[in-house]
Amino acid sequence: MGSRFFTAEHEALRERIRGFVRAELAPHVDEWEAREQFPREIFKRMGELGLLGLRYPEEYGGQGRDYFAAVVLSEELARCGIGGLPMAVAVHAEMATPPIFQFGTEEQKQRYLAPAIRGEKVACLGITEPNAGSDVAAIQTTARSDSQPIASKDGAGWVINGRKIFITNGIQADFITLLARTESAGTDLARTDKQKSYDGLSLFLVDKGTPGFEVARKVEKVGMRSSDTAELVFEDCRVPGDALLGQQGRGFHQIMWELQGERLIAAAGAVATAGHILELTVKYVGERQRSGGRLVLSQTAAHTLAEMATRIEAARQLTYATAWKFANNLYPVKEISMAKLIAARTAFWVADRALEIHGGDGCPKGHPIERFWRDTRLNRIAGGTDEIMLEIISRELELR
Amino acid sequence: MPHWRFSDEHEMFRKSVRRFVEKELSPFVEEWEEAGEVPEMVFRRAGENGYLGLKYPEEFGGAADYPAAAIFHEELGRCGAGGVAAALRAHAEMATPLINFLGTGEQKERYLAPAVQGQKIAAPGIADFEGGVDWGSGSGSDLGLGLDGPALLPAAVREGAHYVVNGRILAINGASCDFVVLAVKDPAAGVGNGIEKNREAGLRGISLLLVDKGTPGFAVGERRPMLGWRSSGTAELSFEDCRVPAENLLGEEKMGFQHITANRRWEWITLALGAVGGAGMALETAQKYASQRVQFGRPLTGFQATRHKLAEMAAGIEAARELAYHALDLYVNDVEGAGGFDATVVAGGMGRVDPPVPTKEAAMAKLYATEVYRWVADNAVQIHGGYGYAMEYPAQRFWRDARLGTIKEGASEFMREAIAEEILK
Ligand SMILES: Cc1cc2nc3c(=O)[nH]c(=O)nc-3n(C[C@H](O)[C@H](O)[C@H](O)COP(=O)(O)OP(=O)(O)OC[C@H]3O[C@@H](n4cnc5c(N)ncnc54)[C@H](O)[C@@H]3O)c2cc1C
Ligand SMILES: Cc1cc2nc3c(=O)[nH]c(=O)nc-3n(C[C@H](O)[C@H](O)[C@H](O)COP(=O)(O)OP(=O)(O)OC[C@H]3O[C@@H](n4cnc5c(N)ncnc54)[C@H](O)[C@@H]3O)c2cc1C
Numbered sequence: 001m002g003s004r005f006f007t008a009e010h011e012a013l014r015e016r017i018r019g020f021v022r023a024e025l026a027p028h029v030d031e032w033e034a035r036e037q038f039p040r041e042i043f044k045r046m047g048e049l050g051l052l053g054l055r056y057p058e059e060y061g062g063q064g065r066d067y068f069a070a071v072v073l074s075e076e077l078a079r080c081g082i083g084g085l086p087m088a089v090a091v092h093a094e095m096a097t098p099p100i101f102q103f104g105t106e107e108q109k110q111r112y113l114a115p116a117i118r119g120e121k122v123a124c125l126g127i128t129e130p131n132a133g134s135d136v137a138a139i140q141t142t143a144r145s146d147s148q149p150i151a152s153k154d155g156a157g158w159v160i161n162g163r164k165i166f167i168t169n170g171i172q173a174d175f176i177t178l179l180a181r182t183e184s185a186g187t188d189l190a191r192t193d194k195q196k197s198y199d200g201l202s203l204f205l206v207d208k209g210t211p212g213f214e215v216a217r218k219v220e221k222v223g224m225r226s227s228d229t230a231e232l233v234f235e236d237c238r239v240p241g242d243a244l245l246g247q248q249g250r251g252f253h254q255i256m257w258e259l260q261g262e263r264l265i266a267a268a269g270a271v272a273t274a275g276h277i278l279e280l281t282v283k284y285v286g287e288r289q290r291s292g293g294r295l296v297l298s299q300t301a302a303h304t305l306a307e308m309a310t311r312i313e314a315a316r317q318l319t320y321a322t323a324w325k326f327a328n329n330l331y332p333v334k335e336i337s338m339a340k341l342i343a344a345r346t347a348f349w350v351a352d353r354a355l356e357i358h359g360g361d362g363c364p365k366g367h368p369i370e371r372f373w374r375d376t377r378l379n380r381i382a383g384g385t386d387e388i389m390l391e392i393i394s395r396e397l398e399l400r
Numbered sequence: 401m402p403h404w405r406f407s408d409e410h411e412m413f414r415k416s417v418r419r420f421v422e423k424e425l426s427p428f429v430e431e432w433e434e435a436g437e438v439p440e441m442v443f444r445r446a447g448e449n450g451y452l453g454l455k456y457p458e459e460f461g462g463a464a465d466y467p468a469a470a471i472f473h474e475e476l477g478r479c480g481a482g483g484v485a486a487a488l489r490a491h492a493e494m495a496t497p498l499i500n501f502l503g504t505g506e507q508k509e510r511y512l513a514p515a516v517q518g519q520k521i522a523a524p525g526i527a528d529f530e531g532g533v534d535w536g537s538g539s540g541s542d543l544g545l546g547l548d549g550p551a552l553l554p555a556a557v558r559e560g561a562h563y564v565v566n567g568r569i570l571a572i573n574g575a576s577c578d579f580v581v582l583a584v585k586d587p588a589a590g591v592g593n594g595i596e597k598n599r600e601a602g603l604r605g606i607s608l609l610l611v612d613k614g615t616p617g618f619a620v621g622e623r624r625p626m627l628g629w630r631s632s633g634t635a636e637l638s639f640e641d642c643r644v645p646a647e648n649l650l651g652e653e654k655m656g657f658q659h660i661t662a663n664r665r666w667e668w669i670t671l672a673l674g675a676v677g678g679a680g681m682a683l684e685t686a687q688k689y690a691s692q693r694v695q696f697g698r699p700l701t702g703f704q705a706t707r708h709k710l711a712e713m714a715a716g717i718e719a720a721r722e723l724a725y726h727a728l729d730l731y732v733n734d735v736e737g738a739g740g741f742d743a744t745v746v747a748g749g750m751g752r753v754d755p756p757v758p759t760k761e762a763a764m765a766k767l768y769a770t771e772v773y774r775w776v777a778d779n780a781v782q783i784h785g786g787y788g789y790a791m792e793y794p795a796q797r798f799w800r801d802a803r804l805g806t807i808k809e810g811a812s813e814f815m816r817e818a819i820a821e822e823i824l825k
Contacts, residue, residue, distance in 0.1 A: 133785050135695040166786045220791035222800065300813050355627075359807050365625040373627070373803070377781065378789055385785060387705050 005068050005320050013054075013069060017076040020049060025080040030366060032226040036218075038085050040122065040172055043092065047119020052093045056101060060109055061117040067327035070094060071268045071320075078272035081368055083375030084226030086269055091168040092116065094265040096123035096177045099203060099258050103246030112175060112205055124173035126164040126232060127255060133166075134388050136179070137197040137252060143180040143204060146238060156241030158182075160206065160234040163216070166382075170230025171218055178204045179255050182248055201251030204243045212237030223374030262383050264326055264336050267319045267343035270379045274312045274343075274350040277372050281305065281354040284361075301357060308350045315339070315346045334396035341389035344379035351376045405725050406467060413468055417475040420449060429481035429631065433797070436623050437575050437633035438487045440521065447518020452492045456500050460508070461516045466666075466732045469493070473670040474721075477677020480794055482801025483631030485674050490572035490632070491515065493670045495522035495581040497663050498608060502651035511579060511610055523577035525554075525569040525611075525637055526660055527809075550602035550657075554639050556584035556609065561646050563609060565639040568621070574635030575623050582609045582637075583656050606656035610648040617642030628800035665759060667809055668766035669731060672724040675773040675805050679717045682773070682798040686710065686780040689787075689795075706783060713776045720769040727761035760822040767815035770805030777802035 006014075024045065032038040046052050054069040056062025063069065070093070077086035093116075100113045115121040132138040141162025149157025160180055167176070183200035206213055212235045219229040246254050282305060285297065297305075322335040351373040355362045362369035380386045394400050402411070424445055432438050446452050454469040456462035473493070476485045492515075499512045514520040554567025565584055571577070589605025611618055621636035651659045687710055690700040700706045777798040781788035788795040806812045 128786065131694070133695065135697075138695070138697075221789050222791060222796035223789065298813075300816075355803070356806065356811065356813070359811055363626045363628075363804065363807065365627060367627075370627040374800075377799075380782065381786055381789055386782065387703075390705070 005324060006072070009065075010068055010072050013065075014072050014076055016049075017051065017073060018079070020051075021076055021080050025077075025085065029081045029085070029226065032085065033082055033366065033371065036220075036225045037172070037228050038088070038226045042085070043089075043119040043122050045119065046089065047117065052089070052119050053117030054093075056097075056113070056117055060101070060114045067323055070265060071323055074265055074269040075272035075275075078269055079276050082224075082226050082371060083273060083378070084224040086273075087224055087378075088169055088227040090262075090265050090269060091125060092123045095258065095262045096125040096169075098261050099177055099245060099254055100205065102257070103203065103254055104205075105242070107242070108205060108245065115174075121174040122169055122172050124167050124169040124176050124230075125258075126167050126170075126176045126178045128166050129163055130165050134385060136255065137201070139179060139181060139201065141178070141180045141234060143182045143202065143239075145182075149238075149241065158204070158239050158241070158243060160204070160212070160237040160239060162234050164232045164234075166219060167230045167232055168227055170232055171215055171228035173208060175205055175207050176213075176232070177245065178206050179251050180204055182251070198252045199249050201255070202248045203245040203251045203254055204239065205245050206234075206237065206239055206243060210237055210239060222377070223371070224378050259384065260326070260331065260333060260336050263340040263389075264319070264323060266379065266383045267315070267336070267339040268323065270340075270343035270347035270376065271312060271316045271319050273372065273376060274308070274315070274347040277347075277350050277354050277369070277376075278305070278308050278312060280368065281308070281357055284358060304353050304357065308353060311346045312350065315343045319343055334393055337384075337389045337392040337396070340384065341386055341393070344376075344386065344389075347376040347379050348373075403725070405729055406471070410467055410471060414471050414475060416449075417451070417472055418478070420445075420451075421475050421479045425476075425479040425484055429479060429484055432484060432631040433481055436625060436630055437573075438484050438631055440576060442484070443488070443491065443518040443521050445518065446488060446492075447516060452488075452496070452518055453516030455497075456512070456516060460500070460512055466735065467728060470670060470673050470724075470728050474673040474677040474724075477674035477679075478681045480681060481629075481631050481797060482674075482678060482804065483629035483633075485678070486629045486632040487573055489670055489674060490524050491522045494524035494526065494572075494663070494667055497666060498581055498650060498659060499610070501662065502608070502659055504647075506647070507610060507650065514578075520578040521573055521576050523571040523573040523580040523637070525571040525574075525580045525582040527583070550585050550606055553583050553585040553606065555587040556607065556644070557587065558646070559643075562643040563607075563646060563649070565609070565611070565617070565642040565644055568636055568638040570624060570634060570636050572629075572632045572634050574620060574637050575633040577613060577633075579610055579612045580637060581650065582611050582639075583607075583660065584609055586654060589654070603657045605654055606660075607653050608650040608656045608659055609644050610650055611639075611642070611644050615642055615644060626804065628797075628802070628804045664810070665727075665731060665762040668762040668815075669724060669727050671805065671809055672720070672727070672762075672765040672769035675769040675802070676717060676721045676724055678798060678802060679713075679720070679769070679773040679776040682777045682780040682795070682802070683710070683713045683717060685794055685798070686713070686783045690783050693785075700783065709779050709783065713779055716772040716776060720765070720772045723761070723768055724765040727765040730761050760819055763810075763815045763818040763822075766810070767806075767812050767819070770802075770808075771812060773802040774806055 043052070050063050051073055053060065053062030054065045054073055055067055058064045074086060074090060077089060080086065097113055097116050100108055104113065112121065116123050127136060129139050129141060131140060141160065141164065143158040143160045146157035146159050162180065179201055181200050182202040214233050216231040216233045219231055221229055285301065319339045322332055322339045325332040325335065355369050355373045358369050425442070450461055451472050453461035454472060455464060455466045457464060473489060476488060479485060496512055496515045499507055503512060511520065515522050554565050554569055556563040556565045563584070569582065571580060583606050585602060586605030586607070589601050617640045619638050621638050623633065623635045626634060690706050690710065693700050780795045781799045784793055784795045787793045
């Protein structure tokens with residue numbers, strides 16, 4: 001079709017990933033959905049194939065490619081047939097690790113980023129808490145400076161207490177990129193005013209297995225079942241001073257930066273999933289027509305398919321144009337929020353209409369269409385809900 | 401508050417059903433969803449309370465009270481699991497009405513009476529929902545049977561005093577039923593594989609049989625869990641040279657399609673009211689959650705976006721409910737006007753049901769209520785945020801269950817066709 005965004009190299013990468021998805025993922029997705037977990041070896045394998053560090057520099061084992069390489073990955077993973085695995089990979093490669101690359105010390109990059117790129121360490125990202133989802137600044141997990149720090153170079157340390165919920169990869173992760181409150185000990189850590197709460201947050205890297213850091217439980221979900229979701233607890237979890245990622249007190253801003261990349265890659269994945277569902281539906285309709293010996297599609301069905309294609313194309317082009325800005329080091333918050341909103345809504349709407357078109361055929365539990373219907377619903381909730389996107393867009397438009 | 405369609409007795413009846421639902425159903429729905437079916441005990445209890453025969457004559461435990469039956473299904477919709485409601489509805493409003501309209505005295509004794517008491521569980525093996533899609537002109541004449549519907553029904557061949565049945569069908573209550581009201585095709589009558597004429601011929605070849613569990617050759621296959629309605633006991637029934645006595649023919653031979661069609665309006669009205677009940681529960685659940693969940697320093701009900709969502713959900717439900725009551729009223733008037741329901745009244749053209757039964761309003765009620773529920777439940781998930789996606793909260797179940805409503809028993813597109821046909825007459 002000739003795209004302004006994708007080069008021949010991108011297309012070669014696309015072919016390679018498509019082959020991998022077809023041979024090594026698609027045949028197993030039913031089983032992974034039933035088991036509510038895909039095997040950890042997938043991370044290892046993707047690491048070997050260089051797919052977990054497409055746009056990280058070579059010095060950390062990355063491929064040194066551009067942002068559209070990451071878009072290609074999310075587009076191709078969408079074809080594996082489920083939403084859970086692509087989401088888990090995106091959390092690992094495009095959500096939990098970018099802050100390490102952006103804000104981490106060289107040592108942190110060697111210790112966490114490089115093995116994550118190799119697929120040896122699995123990453124998760126901990127923002128959401130039982131009482132703080134949309135309202136990130138309201139998180140209550142605390143990291144107080146430790147009065148008796150455990151051995152570390154700088155002699156400092158932190159004691160972490162709190163709970164995180166809905167953490168993707170939380171069960172199998174080896175470490176967490178964690179958002180916690182670091183206002184100085186002694187002051188009331190409860191939120192008093194806006195500014196204070198924005199400035200009182202910091203990021204940390206915490207290893208699984210650190211005493212006091214436990215998986216409280218697995219959260220059972222209606223969709224994305226192949227991806228594990230955990231509730232995590234920190235109880236007097238002591239970490240060394242160098243567990244701090246980036247600057248103390250800048251955690252809110254750092255995580256807002258992270259969320260831009262998260263939402264953009266989520267938009268790309270959602271559009272690609274929608275495109276895949278449309279393909280499956282067109283194929284289904286074609287087969288039914290052939291078996292029914294009819295050549296003329298009903299107008300309702302044809303118009304529904306036409307509208308699916310149109311909405312997908314609009315969401316895709318907005319996503320590409322926004323990705324281009326992002327790739328060129330701009331910070332297009334409004335466009336990213338718009339792309340996330342439209343892509344999420346489109347993906348679920350397309351899945352919903354596809355289910356309607358499949359009728360009773362699409363309803364048996366585990367049918368790809370009913371599964372996509374459940375999976376795509378998450379796009380409108382995670383990474384910032386539809387309403388939060390609208391909230392951000394209205395602020396960017398200076399309406400409120 | 402009094403309502404124009406219902407008497408004081410009806411309102412009292414509603415209260416007692418609500419108590420039954422709250423005490424004897426709601427607390428157990430999780431368990432039954434897990435099990436994939438509703439225990440027999442529930443049918444027994446519903447039978448004891450007279451809920452399964454409300455619209456039948458007194459001799460079968462009822463009082464010819466259609467509005468009471470409608471109330472029952474609206475309240476049942478509030479139990480929290482679409483599958484539980486579907487199981488009781490499939491038994492009482494899809495399977496047994498056909499016996500009431502069409503059955504001989506003996507058939508009524510053997511099947512209707514115990515079914516009304518909840519002693520025997522009925523499964524409607526009427527439409528094969530793996531059936532095809534009418535992707536063609538959309539003439540909307542096959543009433544949700546799907547293009548291949550008649551083609552995929554089990555085949556029955558008359559051999560002396562028996563029908564020999566071969567084939568399979570999916571049915572609600574399939575797992576736990578004692579008997580099935582089974583639609584069978586005449587394999588000689590054109591298999592309806594796509595060509596309009598054959599399909600019409602296929603539809604004309606359908607008959608209804610009453611088949612007992614335990615009849616040699618009749619087996620219950622695997623339970624088939626669906627996206628929603630998990631507790632509905634939906635299972636595959638298979639028939640292999642299953643010999644069904646000829647006296648088990650229900651109604652007239654080859655008039656099965658018209659017979660089924662005759663009950664469709666009532667199915668739509670009760671399905672619509674079940675959706676209204678379910679949507680009401682989804683709204684109440686979301687409303688409660690929104691007033692307790694605090695973000696950005698206030699309850700979600702403090703945000704205009706949430707308030708307006710809740711308001712529109714409430715408005716949609718109210719409109720759906722009144723539309724369904726209107727369809728119910730027309731239906732009851734027509735049934736009473738005709739001196740009781742007689743299937744032959746509606747055995748008009750192929751799939752086209754002539755007045756006095758109100759097709760248009762029943763289709764509108766079904767279309768509107770199931771679409772409203774789908775949308776209300778979607779909003780309920782959204783209002784719950786991440787918790788809407790978690791299995792431990794009920795929002796996801798409302799959402800999955802609601803989704804089947806626009807597909808089941810004639811999809812929304814089919815309802816639109818039926819309505820269009822009438823308003824364009
Ligand atoms: C499967 C899954 C995976 C996830 N993975 C991760 C992860 O890896 N890491 C992580 O940190 N988090 C993760 N999350 C959490 C996710 O990001 C949150 O669920 C999401 O941000 C919403 O927060 P909440 O659930 O607390 O909902 P709430 O914030 O309580 O929102 C509830 C409802 O209120 C609305 N609302 C909130 N504020 C406003 C407002 N100001 N105006 C109007 N409406 C408003 C919301 O839009 C929503 O509809 C995941 C969630 C799920 C379900
Ligand atoms: C969980 C479940 C339980 C069920 N239980 C029972 C049961 O116990 N007993 C029973 O008898 N039946 C049962 N059914 C069957 C149900 O009634 C059918 O699924 C329903 O009538 C739809 O038929 P179909 O699946 O063959 O699809 P079709 O009616 O063929 O339609 C499939 C899709 O095509 C669309 N479509 C069809 N025609 C057109 C057109 N002309 N123009 C545009 N779009 C069109 C429809 O809207 C739908 O999206 C059950 C179904 C489900 C999902």
